[in-house]
Amino acid sequence: MYKLYNVKGWGSMAPHFVLEELGVPYTNVWLTAEQVKAPEFRELSPLGLIPALGLADGSTMVESAAIVAFLTTVHADKGLSPPLDTPAYGVYLSSLHFMSTNIYPAINLAFGSSGTDGYALTPEHGAHIAAKATARVHEFFGIVETRLTEDGPYLLGETFSALDIYLFMLTIWARPSESAVLAKFPRIAGVAAAVRARPKLKAAIEAHGVDRLDSYGQ
Ligand SMILES: N[C@@H](CCC(=O)N[C@@H](CS)C(=O)NCC(=O)O)C(=O)O
Numbered sequence: 001m002y003k004l005y006n007v008k009g010w011g012s013m014a015p016h017f018v019l020e021e022l023g024v025p026y027t028n029v030w031l032t033a034e035q036v037k038a039p040e041f042r043e044l045s046p047l048g049l050i051p052a053l054g055l056a057d058g059s060t061m062v063e064s065a066a067i068v069a070f071l072t073t074v075h076a077d078k079g080l081s082p083p084l085d086t087p088a089y090g091v092y093l094s095s096l097h098f099m100s101t102n103i104y105p106a107i108n109l110a111f112g113s114s115g116t117d118g119y120a121l122t123p124e125h126g127a128h129i130a131a132k133a134t135a136r137v138h139e140f141f142g143i144v145e146t147r148l149t150e151d152g153p154y155l156l157g158e159t160f161s162a163l164d165i166y167l168f169m170l171t172i173w174a175r176p177s178e179s180a181v182l183a184k185f186p187r188i189a190g191v192a193a194a195v196r197a198r199p200k201l202k203a204a205i206e207a208h209g210v211d212r213l214d215s216y217g218q
Pocket residue numbers: 010011012033036037048049050051062063064065100104108
């Protein structure tokens with residue numbers, strides 16, 4: 001059985017929502033920010049980052065995109081990712097990694113916390129990095145918006161997938177606010193609204209406290 005190491009509102013939201021949408025059994029382990037910093041958790045996640053997913057043989061996976069890709073591929077029959085031997089599967093992996101390696105780290109920098117992950121030398125420097133990172137996130141969302149305009153309503157066209165869940169997670173953290181970003185990018189707003197309305201996700205979305213716009217971090 002899977003074991004999800006989960007913190008409310010953090011990067012475990014995407015794997016959590018994917019597990020719920022797949023309907024596969026798993027144990028949910030809620031952690032506090034303090035528990036994430038503890039040496040015990042670092043033994044599972046070397047950088048001390050959420051999410052982490054325990055697997056049946058006792059091993060542990062980290063990295064949100066890897067976890068989402070793994071779960072949707074192992075449970076391909078549930079239809080949250082395209083069939084493995086199709087071009088659409090390549091596009092699926094490409095889009096997932098585009099979001100996790102570009103948008104997610106830029107969002108982390110945009111938060112400006114902890115001296116923007118150690119990159120800033122001074123508070124002024126930190127504010128500058130956060131502002132630049134926020135602009136970059138908007139640029140990336142613009143690329144996603146164009147894609148959705150050309151071939152939406154979902155990231156895989158007519159087919160809902162785990163990509164839409166991952167994008168929804170990113171919008172929750174958007175700066176200056178979730179609602180401001182969704183107003184700027186209406187197609188992304190459509191995806192976010194569709195994910196929020198998924199019946200299977202209702203309880204998990206509420207558990208993370210993100211069932212309403214701009215609820216993250218309030
Ligand atoms: N590349 C990682 C990034 C994960 C990440 O940045 N997680 C943040 C939460 S959203 C975290 O655990 N931060 C640790 C902390 O703030 O103590 C992934 O995609 O899983």
